[in-house]
Amino acid sequence: MDTFSDRLAEMLELRHMTQADLAKAVGVGTGTVSYWIKGGAKKPAKYLPAICAALRVTELWLVHGVGEPEGDGIERVEQEVPVSEITNDGFTRHVRMLDYQNLERDGDYQGYMLVDSEILQVGSVIIVDRRKTGSGLYLCCNGKEVFLSQRKDKITRASWHHITDQKVNLNNLEILGYVCGLINNREW
Structure with a gap:
């Protein structure tokens, strides 16, 4: 899992979400999510907060692969x-x-x-x-x-x-x- 797109695809599978589910939650078309998963965007900054909220992951992990996916130091x-x-x-x-x-x-x-x-x-x-x-x-x-x-x-x-x-x-x-x-x- 070296890239944003790899981590995005993994979390979709882990959360049992389809690309369409994420697209609806974020407010974009399914083609946009497909583009992200295929590596077309290294970091869709405008939508990162919405993506992270929908997938319940930290932005640091999703973008850079640093830390735990669900950990942010808060109990x-x-x-x-x-x-x-x-x-x-x-x-x-x-x-x-x-x-x-x-x-x-x-x-x-x-x-x-x-x-x-x-x-x-x-x-x-x-x-x-x-x-x-x-x-x-x-x-x-x-x-x-x-x-x-x-x-x-x-x-x-x-x-x-x-x-x-x-x-x-x-x-x-x-x-x-x-x-x-x-x-x-x-x-x-």
């Missing part, structure tokens, strides 16, 4: 995470508790299972930390639509890139949390 534990289903009408209802490994000890976690989604396969779960802030990938809701947004912190402000075809009404925007895990429907 991580297994926790029970409540999972709620987001229905087509935008409401949530509790579905179950899920044991999830590799979570920071002091996070405030919630899982969201999307019933009708262009982001993931139906039945997949996105785990978010409702307290964490800063640059990264976030799960957001705007009325009935649930989508991913990428936040980039700058010196004086934060900029957002919403990964959706719909117009985002900022007055209605609800940030559900910082994406820290993704479980496709075959894993649980």
